[in-house]
Amino acid sequence: MKNLLKRSLQILILSQLSFSNFLYADIHNPSIFLPYGFLKVSAVGASQSLDSFGNSNMSAPTTAHPPTTVTNSQFRSSLQVEQSRLGVWINPADPIRGQFEIDFVDFKLASPTTGSHPRLRIAKIVFKPDENNELILGQDWDVFSPNKPITYNIVGLNFQAGNIGFMRQQAQWRISGNSYHFVFALGLAGRNESASDGDLELGNLPLFTSSYSFQIDSKLEIGIAGTAGKLNFNETPTGVYGINSFLTFKIPGQIEVRGEAYYGQNLGNANFLGLAIASSKEILHEFGGYLSFK
Numbered sequence: 001m002k003n004l005l006k007r008s009l010q011i012l013i014l015s016q017l018s019f020s021n022f023l024y025a026d027i028h029n030p031s032i033f034l035p036y037g038f039l040k041v042s043a044v045g046a047s048q049s050l051d052s053f054g055n056s057n058m059s060a061p062t063t064a065h066p067p068t069t070v071t072n073s074q075f076r077s078s079l080q081v082e083q084s085r086l087g088v089w090i091n092p093a094d095p096i097r098g099q100f101e102i103d104f105v106d107f108k109l110a111s112p113t114t115g116s117h118p119r120l121r122i123a124k125i126v127f128k129p130d131e132n133n134e135l136i137l138g139q140d141w142d143v144f145s146p147n148k149p150i151t152y153n154i155v156g157l158n159f160q161a162g163n164i165g166f167m168r169q170q171a172q173w174r175i176s177g178n179s180y181h182f183v184f185a186l187g188l189a190g191r192n193e194s195a196s197d198g199d200l201e202l203g204n205l206p207l208f209t210s211s212y213s214f215q216i217d218s219k220l221e222i223g224i225a226g227t228a229g230k231l232n233f234n235e236t237p238t239g240v241y242g243i244n245s246f247l248t249f250k251i252p253g254q255i256e257v258r259g260e261a262y263y264g265q266n267l268g269n270a271n272f273l274g275l276a277i278a279s280s281k282e283i284l285h286e287f288g289g290y291l292s293f294k
Contacts, residue, residue: 037086040154045077052156053273057110060155078111083155087122098125105155121167136172141165143172143185143209144227144272147246147258149292159273162290164244164262166273170209179215181223189229189240190271199232207240207270221248231269233279240266261289 044058049065049072052058056065058078067073087101101122109115124138145165149158157163170187189207190200206229213223228241242264249257265285268277276284 032091034089034092035087036089038084040081040083040085042080042083043077044080045075047075048073049076053107053160055107057107059107059109060105061153062156062158062160080111082106082109082112082116085121095128096125099123103155132176134172134174134176136174139167139169140172142168142187142272143170143183143211144225144242144244145246145260145262146183146211146213146223146225147248147260149290150256150258150294151292158290158292160275162288163260164242164267164272164274164288166271168207168271181213183211185209188271189231190269203230203232203237205230213246219249219251223247227264227270229270231266238266238278238283240264240270242267242272255293257291257293259289259291261287263287
C-alpha cells in the first residue's frame, strides 16, 4: 500500500510538471493565429420607429424615422445579437501580419435570428519595417475620421449623425513619432454592391486622404484630416473633398472626451456616412460633427 501511494504521488507530480510545461510553451510560443471577439446580446426598445442606415428597424439605429403613420409612432422592441464580432490576427508578432474581422449585421434584416449572415469588416495586410513606419493594404477604417464616439451602439456609432468615416479599400502609410502621427492613404472612392462595373470602376481614380495628429500632453491629442478625389456621375466628372478636425481629451479614471467636426462636398457619394449624396445635376455641401464623453 505504501509503495502504491508513493508511485501515485510520483505520477501526480510528473503530470503537474507536464501540464505546467504545456502552459509555458503555449504562452511563450504564440500560435500563428491570435483570435479575438465578443458576444453582444442587446434588448432594444424605442417609443417610435428608428432607422438603421435608411432601413426602418433597430439593428443599428442611426436616426429617428419620421412618425408619418400610426405604426411609426408605436412602441417597439427587439432582441439583437448581430453586433457580436469575431476576428483574428495572423502572424501577430511578425513584421508582416494580417487581420480579418466580421460581424453579423445586415441593416435590411430587422430581427433575423438564424437568418443572420457574416459581414466583412476588416481584411488587411500590415507591414511594419521599423518602429516608426507601417504600410497597410486592404479594407480598414477610413483615415479621414480616426476617432470613434463612446457608445454601446457600436455599429450605429453616430454614423449619419456627425461621425462620417467608415470602411474603405485603401493603401496606407502610417508614420509615428513620440508626439505625432501622420497617415497618407490612396483608396477606392466609394463602393459598388451591384453585379456590374459602374461609374466607380470606370472612373478609375483613387481618393487621396491624409490625417495628422499631435499629442499636446498626456491628456490632449488634436488632429486634422483631409480628403480629395473625383467621382463620375453617368460619365460626368465632379469633385469630392472634405476636411475634418478631431480631438481626444482624457484624464484616466475621471473623464474622456472625443469629438470631430467636418465640412465637405459630395461626401456621401464617396462612401462617407454623411448626408450629402449628390447627382449629376447637383453638387451638395455639408458640415457636421459630434462630441462624445464618459
